[in-house]
Amino acid sequence: MNKLEIELSNCFGIDSLNYKFSFEKGRTFSIYARNGLMKTSFAKTFQLIQKGKSSDISDAIFGNQGSAIVKIDGQDISKKQVFVIKSYENSYEADISSLLIRGDVQTQLKDVFKIRTKLLKSLEKDSGLKIKKTYLGKSVYELEPAIVEDFGFAEKDILSNLDELASYEPEIECGNIKYSEIFDDTVLKKIMDTKFQEGIYDFVSASNEIYDSFDYLEKGNLTLPKLKDLKKALFKDAFFSKDNKIILSGQQPISSVDALEQHINEIEAKIQQMPAYKAIENLLSDSKGMTLKDIIEVNPEIIEYLAVDKLIDLKKSLWGSYIKKNNILFGELRDKYNSLSHEIDNLEIDSTPWKEALDIFEQRFSVPFTMKVVNLKGAIIGESMPQVQFSFTKGDVVKAVDRSELDKLDTLSQGEKRALYLLNIIFDIEQIKSTGEEVILIIDDIADSFDYKNKYAIIEYLYELAQESNIYMLIMTHNFDFYRTVAGRLSVARENRLVAECSDNNLKLKKEFYQDKPFKNWKNKPTDKYIFALLPFVRNLIEFGVDRNISNTESDYLFLTSLLHEKDDSMGITFGDIEPLFQQYAGVNQFGESVEKSATVLSKLSLVCDNITTEDTKLENKIVLSIGIRHEAEKYMFQQIGNYTGQLRWTKNKQDNVGGSTEFIEFVHESNNQTRQLFNGFRQFGNDEEIKILNEVNIMTPEHIHINSFMYEPILDMDIVELHRLYQTVRNLR
Known part of the structure; x- marks a missing residue:
């Protein structure tokens, strides 16, 4: 990476800022900007770039659409090339999962995830449920949680329950039925209806009689509703002109719409004589209901499992049937996961990148707690977010609390809260370092509100980051003492020491005039x-x-x-x-x-x-x-x-x-x-x-x-x- 070029306009509080950062003299820039001038707006702009939401950049007060043209060596910046460190974010938590394992285990885990994805896609096709869907504007997982809930598993992911799924034998084979076509809220309401529960057997009996009486009908294929649709299509397309005809199985050729209508009337007359059939047919008259009706007619063996107390068995049988259809893929996933699971069980947390990042923090910063991950296996396989436990010691008494409880108790000082935030930042940065990919860190007043000991610990960490060949930094601060100290400790080149000034609403970055006192x-x-x-x-x-x-x-x-x-x-x-x-x-x-x-x-x-x-x-x-x-x-x-x-x-x-x-x-x-x-x-x-x-x-x-x-x-x-x-x-x- 040689050059970063920015052209910003209407970027929150920045009306205009154009600058070319040349990394020829060094990968680090220090920028002094008084409060209210640019730092927050600059960081917010690049954070949206990092999130892939550049279209959200705007002048929030006046409503003007913003523009952020940012190029690295002439190419548009990608969201992976920037990481923003704001002064403080109360709810910020890093995803430390990848820091909990080393390369060899990580490679095996990627293989397991790849096979799991293939299996879930097959189950998605068979069941009709989505692996992930959008609900009320948010992405939610649907398929895997449904399996976990239907089987009542304690572990909230499919990987942890492969052995249980393998040992399950479905009560009926129903792999041709889509889960989503039965366990839809609208359809379930119909199934739970008293008329349905009391009349379903009579309905099937009547249905069989109708199909026996009119042998040109076929369950699930040519049904009465579909015959009516056929009549409408033939009439609309003037099919019977030029003496065209259709032949229903076992019947004389039909040469007009009226003749076809007569066959439909005969079927409906038969239904009128069967109240049990008519009641269920009326209940299932909409599109989703007709789909259920077709399923029942083609698969009458599921009727007993449509009883309210048997629905859970039907759910399990559906999943069991899908897994049997994909038994080769399922078996491969189970074998690979069981092998990996043994390695995870024997994993030493002290040898993980997470512990190394934690050591960096604990060796430098003063905080009143120690930390450990309490759900190591679940965090590694993605069953849950890593749960960090905080332990406080007073004399011989040790009190452990999780992050949510710690926030609720609100016992940490502002400096300690910022230190905890900084720890999560360190976790993320350590992951960035490990990739070897070039990344620009946009750092906004990172040392604000820290005492001097922790402030200089931050400077020391920034110094170490400056030695990383894939890390580039724009360090912004309103604290001139911190600005000077960073520039000195990190040996920031003269050309890279900048001061922000504003004239006629145009923001400018200028080389600091006084490089020394x-x-x-x-x-x-x-x-x-x-x-x-x-x-x-x-x-x-x-x-x-x-x-x-x-x-x-x-x-x-x-x-x-x-x-x-x-x-x-x-x-x-x-x-x-x-x-x-x-x-x-x-x-x-x-x-x-x-x-x-x-x-x-x-x-x-x-x-x-x-x-x-x-x-x-x-x-x-x-x-x-x-x-x-x-x-x-x-x-x-x-x-x-x-x-x-x-x-x-x-x-x-x-x-x-x-x-x-x-x-x-x-x-x-x-x-x-x-x-x-x-x-x-x-x-x-x-x-x-x-x-x-x-x-x-x-x-x-x-x-x-x-x-x-x-x-x-x-x-x-x-x-x-x-x-x-x-x-x-x-x-x-x-």
Whole structure:
């Protein structure tokens, strides 16, 4: 596999996305996409491709038909070439049957299944029942469950009951009768009717008399209803023109419809003299009833088995007769299965691929339970889905529950539920690995809501998958820390590290600009914009390290804080003043020639912000806009509060205070959260629209201009369009 090309439109939340993934540099891509941008829609689209339901792809909200053109090396992708791993699916369970056996047993099992299918197809033809049919829009198995139910077998499949079927001797031979023509709901209702149960013997006796009286009739072939149909056909086709004639056995030639009608009238007159025959004939007058009537007339030996208490014996006799008709095929199936069954009975679960997959999980992930399959044989032969039992231990007490009971008890944490989901994913992936076929894994936020231990266990498993030659991965996440860690641990090529962006409803995947930490690039080329972007970083280095007071002020930390908040000294700080701090604390190179060192820092802030457009999606632009937004908001609130002549309320040291604007502003300068306290004062008198705008500042910017363990992840998630809009809105307040 060399290339994956996608052209998506109206794919749920994706209006448009075109991209070519080249696997020339590696089989793994890491994709960072903020929440709500693409991940779920992308995964859902490919999941429908995986299920063979591409026609269901659409814009679910607006009802537009979707289109997903996906090609691998120029050929349309097949559903076997993709496997989607969503963030979490509560009811997801893998089919682990094939993991329970190794190759040699699996080969024998395939032979057994092949013969079983041949036998079931023969039984389908003989019985009239379908192996599988559609009922209320769902596929349901019909034939095999009917056999199991009719014989009352405990094991719910034909393979487990071959010996019992072989030993059964049908009470009557009736292999020429279709099961479906008797045990149809409509027909059974007629059979159960009192008139039928009480009059069936008299009906057969009368029937014999009629056929004896009119020897041109034949049971099951030329009956009275069929003779009437013949008359209608001959009349419709003008058969008797040109002196054409028909001859009924033992009768004179018939040369007209009227003459044929006379014979029919004679038969009906005879029936009128036989109430027992007439009553049953009326009961069986529809098409299904006439079929039953023909069966009875041709096979009168089944009459005693149509009694209510003998119907079950008739069912068994029908199946027994069909099996006798297919005795060679049945015998071959029985011999092969008995040989295989012995091997399954001696199977060591610890040597199966299932146990190997379970070991992968248990060695890496922390969960409070152990697991085992309790219906090994039934699961292998397909009698039932594998039933996994979960065992919990407290001291010397072990409590075992099945999956449904575990879900009902709802005792697992969200992380443990996700771990269980991940286990099922591992089962499926191990099956994919074993096939050797090339498959693309679409992975959507797989580490979401895991603790760090399990999160890194996931990364380690992804690393192992990346070593598999048949596995290709598109790993999507909204967690920038996880994105960076995956890219590093899996050695994802530079070209394969992508960031999702949206412009004018068109989604784009772009190569990540900062392959390493962004500070490295900013430090080496300190322009005005990069200096603003580095401000929070340098200030936090001082906060978490040793404040050396290079600025010869109260503290270097507070000195730089004056550039992130409106302080009395904010407008007097120059680029030359802060250059030594950047060099000493962060190892920044000497400021570039483009930096006017005598200029005040904040005098340049609005110029830099004003030149940022919605196309400038790099991290430094988001940080600078966030700083600009905060300054514009604080300047406006200081101005409005300073002009306010009323009383303001605030809380200091758990004490409620009331005073004028001067006292309030003094309190603000002393507080640890200047922007928030300014807002608390402004909201006491500002109009609703301005309060709404300034509250948005509080929501969008607090965490953006402080570094944290996720390296500015909150601001990376923020759309540049939103920050640009808010900056313009706040500026317009002045």
